[in-house]
Amino acid sequence: MSDFRxxxxxxxxxxxxxxxxxxxxxxxxxxxxxxxxxEYEAQAADIIPVKESSEPTRSILYSSAASLAYQGxxxxxxxxxxxxxxxxxxxxxVKEELKALWGQVNFEDHLREQGVILTPEDLQILLQxxxxxxxxxxxxxxLKRIQALYSILSRTVQRKMRRDYQRSxxxxxxxxxxxxxxxxxxxxxxxxxxxxxxPLAYQTMMFFSASEVIDEILTGVEYINKGDIESLRxxxxxxxxxxxxxxxxxxxxxxxxxxxLVGLSSTKKxxxxxxxxxxxxxxxxxxxxxxxxxxxxxVKGVLDYANARGKDIIGFTTExxxxxxxxxxxxxxxxxxSYFDERVSVTGSYDIVQKxxxxxxxxxxxx
Amino acid sequence: xxxxxxxxxxxxxxxxxxxxxxxxAAGFYKQNCMICLDNQRHKSGVRLKVKHYDDSDVxxxxxxxxxxxxxxxxxxxxxVRATENAACAIALLLVREITDFTAIExxxxxxxxxxxxxxxxxxDELIFNHAARLEVSGILxxxxxxxxxxxxxxxxxxxxxxxxxxxxxxxxxxPMSKVAKV
Numbered sequence: 148m149s150d151f152r153x154x155x156x157x158x159x160x161x162x163x164x165x166x167x168x169x170x171x172x173x174x175x176x177x178x179x180x181x182x183x184x185x186e187y188e189a190q191a192a193d194i195i196p197v198k199e200s201s202e203p204t205r206s207i208l209y210s211s212a213a214s215l216a217y218q219g220x221x222x223x224x225x226x227x228x229x230x231x232x233x234x235x236x237x238x239x240x241v242k243e244e245l246k247a248l249w250g251q252v253n254f255e256d257h258l259r260e261q262g263v264i265l266t267p268e269d270l271q272i273l274l275q276x277x278x279x280x281x282x283x284x285x286x287x288x289x290l291k292r293i294q295a296l297y298s299i300l301s302r303t304v305q306r307k308m309r310r311d312y313q314r315s316x317x318x319x320x321x322x323x324x325x326x327x328x329x330x331x332x333x334x335x336x337x338x339x340x341x342x343x344x345x346p347l348a349y350q351t352m353m354f355f356s357a358s359e360v361i362d363e364i365l366t367g368v369e370y371i372n373k374g375d376i377e378s379l380r381x382x383x384x385x386x387x388x389x390x391x392x393x394x395x396x397x398x399x400x401x402x403x404x405x406x407x408l409v410g411l412s413s414t415k416k417x418x419x420x421x422x423x424x425x426x427x428x429x430x431x432x433x434x435x436x437x438x439x440x441x442x443x444x445x446v447k448g449v450l451d452y453a454n455a456r457g458k459d460i461i462g463f464t465t466e467x468x469x470x471x472x473x474x475x476x477x478x479x480x481x482x483x484x485s486y487f488d489e490r491v492s493v494t495g496s497y498d499i500v501q502k503x504x505x506x507x508x509x510x511x512x513x514x
Numbered sequence: 515x516x517x518x519x520x521x522x523x524x525x526x527x528x529x530x531x532x533x534x535x536x537x538x539a540a541g542f543y544k545q546n547c548m549i550c551l552d553n554q555r556h557k558s559g560v561r562l563k564v565k566h567y568d569d570s571d572v573x574x575x576x577x578x579x580x581x582x583x584x585x586x587x588x589x590x591x592x593x594v595r596a597t598e599n600a601a602c603a604i605a606l607l608l609v610r611e612i613t614d615f616t617a618i619e620x621x622x623x624x625x626x627x628x629x630x631x632x633x634x635x636x637x638d639e640l641i642f643n644h645a646a647r648l649e650v651s652g653i654l655x656x657x658x659x660x661x662x663x664x665x666x667x668x669x670x671x672x673x674x675x676x677x678x679x680x681x682x683x684x685x686x687x688x689p690m691s692k693v694a695k696v
Contacts, residue, residue, distance in 0.1 A: 151639045152639075152641075155618075155619075155641070156533060159533060159534050159536075159618065159619060159620065160536035160538075160539075162620055163534060163535060163536055163539045163620060164536065164538060164539055166539075166620070167538075167539050167542045170542070170595065170599065194639070195639065195640070200640075200643075201640060201643075202643070203642050203643065203645075203676075203677070204639075204640040204641055204642040204643050207619070207621075207630065207642045207645075208642075210621070211619060211621060214621065238676060239674070239675065239676065240674050240675065240676030240677070241676075243674065373672070374671075374672045375668065375672065376668065377660075377664060377665065377668040380659070381659070381660060
């Protein structure tokens with residue numbers, strides 16, 4: 148057997164044992180095995196010459212080695228291995244995987260460098276991108292994401308308490324129980340920690356912990372990042388909660404220009420949301436009636452709560468002064484509510500008879 | 515391939531001819547399979563119907579030596595994880611049995627695990643230059659919103675252009691499996 152094969156086979160054997168150790172909860176052992184595995188895989192990758200005909204083998208090997216180094220918490224090494232993989236001629240598929248891995252590793256590396264120590268009740272959100280500077284962040288970019296995360300947290304608590312989706316009115320205080328605490332920012336990124344502190348009076352009413360809520364949110368965001376909508380639907384179950392989660396995660400996601408990574412982390416898990424919001428499918432298309440009188444529409448204007456007709460019909464005035472109505476599906480109400488009295492761009496199907504837009508997407512209008 | 519021939523599929527053979535599973539890990543995967551099949555009230559010898567991507571059916575008889583004890587059930591109490599791990603094991607066995615490929619690389623990404631496959635006789639150092647990918651999904655018990663076809667379609671939608679890809683979904687209540695090639 149060639150040296151290359153031997154190195155690769157050793158790496159894969161150790162990688163598999165690391166996976167088994169992780170599954171058994173032996174996390175220290177899993178990390179140590181992953182470190183051994185990456186060392187062999189990196190040596191195998193180094194044997195392959197940097198030329199176009201070496202692909203995709205070369206970049207896949209570096210991707211594998213970097214992933215193993217990441218599992219072994221060797222973040223600096225992982226970033227170097229990703230750079231080696233990208234420096235060759237990686238095909239698009241592998242290139243995208245390497246870039247996604249870079250975002251994830253960089254995010255965790257940041258947490259470690261910053262010395263952030265999270266408790267099981269903590270959820271950290273980190274932003275990276277062009278509008279993030281030395282401990283500063285564009286207020287608008289930050290605010291809309293923290294609002295979306297707040298909504299996801301509150302709705303996840305409601306859902307886990309097995310309450311019906313509450314469409315209107317203020318949610319009871321018990322659902323809104325986290326208090327934000329600012330962490331120390333660092334150049335090139337901005338992070339805050341949200342602590343889910345539960346008032347003593349409510350503690351006996353809860354059959355789940357704050358860390359379970361956080362875990363479920365991170366798993367959901369991970370599914371969004373992978374585009375695994377089916378798994379997300381299974382995780383959440385009820386349609387309105389599902390729609391709410393997707394619409395808010397979409398609002399939270401990077402735009403690819405101002406923000407290129409939204410990282411979420413707990414003591415157990417980290418997820419780097421790198422999927423840009425336009426690539427997250429609009430799910431509200433389901434349930435929209437079909438017919439000749441419906442036509443696609445994208446129009447700018449202002450949402451007008453004062454002209455609302457019932458719980459699911461909101462007033463909307465276009466920029467040229469036309470009064471229309473927007474039909475909002477259950478689950479998208481939090482998203483819509485966050486844009487009241489703002490200039491927005493509304494996408495959906497327009498009923499030319501009823502002058503009503505069946506909403507599929509809404510976002511702040513660009514000038 | 516046809517329905518009339520039933521082929522044995524020994525879970526103990528996970529340690530043979532699948533480079534990505536070392537001997538020390540074979541037992542872990544075998545036990546995950548046993549737990550999922552036992553949970554659906556199947557015993558060693560249960561028939562697994564496999565819908566091949568060329569539209570033919572292959573039937574395997576899944577066999578294992580050990581007993582499923584209460585201790586083993588407690589050790590694998592997380593059936594969601596067990597289902598995913600068991601599906602990987604069955605998928606890797608099926609790749610070995612019904613294709614010219616075998617799994618040589620495991621690629622962990624988030625909560626799912628994909629594999630790279632190469633031809634069994636491949637000797638070139640550029641092992642992935644003629645490779646394929648394998649994406650696996652497991653279902654403990656199919657229901658209205660959680661179906662084999664739904665999982666296949668979901669994975670097909672998310673695939674990015676690149677290497678040819680096998681998608682294998684394993685369902686443990688019938689039990690059955692579907693193999694798609696993209």
